[in-house]
Amino acid sequence: MTTILYARVSTTDQTTVHQRTQAEAAGFKIDHVVADEGVSGVSTVLAERPQGRRLFDMLRKGDVLVVRWVDRLGRNYQDVTETIRTFMARGVIVKTVINAMTFDGSTTDPVQMAVRDALIAFMAATAQAQAEATKEAQRGGIELAKGRDDAYLGRKPSYTRQQLDDVVARLGMGETVQAVAKATGLSRQTIYRIRDNQTEAQAAITRWAS
Incomplete structure (x- = not known):
C-alpha cells in the first residue's frame, strides 16, 4: 500500500509544501507527493492537469490518496464526484486532512454506501x-x-x-x-x-x- 499526497495551488504566491506539512501533522505518512502548481481547480479538471494525469497512472488498488480537502481535486461538482468514484472503483481509498473524511469503495452495505455517496456529493x-x-x-x-x-x-x-x-x-x-x-x-x-x-x-x- 502506497500513500500519495496530491497537492494543488492556483497562484504563484502559494506553495504545496504547506499542504504536506498539514498532512503530516495530521498523522499521515506520505510516500509520494504529486503536485500541480499554478493550476486552477475551477477551469482545469484533474485529468487534464500535468500531474493530475500522472496521479491517475500511479494509483493502484489498496493505495491511499490524501488531499488537504476535496477542493484540491477540483472546484467543479461533476469533476470531483466522478474523480472520487473513479478512484474508489479502482480500490483506492481517498482521505482528506480537513475533517478527516474517508471514502472507501469496498463497502457493500447499502446504507453505508448511501451515506458515503451523499457526503461526496455534499463536499463536491x-x-x-x-x-x-x-x-x-x-x-x-x-x-x-x-x-x-x-x-x-x-x-x-x-x-x-x-x-x-x-x-x-x-x-x-x-x-x-x-x-x-x-x-x-x-x-x-x-x-x-x-x-x-x-x-x-x-x-x-x-x-x-x-
Missing part, C-alpha cells in the same frame, strides 16, 4: 460553492484595494494567502472559530475578522502582494 457541491464565493470576494477585494490611495496599504495582514484560503475552507465546512484558529495557528480575532469581512481580507492580501 461545497467546493464549487466556495470557489464561486471566494472568486466574488476576490473581485470585491481587488476593487476595494484599487479604490484606496496607492500610498495607503493599511496594516499588514497577520495571515498569508494560504492561511486565508485554509480559513475560508474550514469555515465553509462548519468548523468553529476556535477549531480553525487552532488548526491554522491564527488568533480567534483574526478568524472572526476574516469570517465577517472576507472581501476586506482579500483586499488586504492584494494590497500587500502588489
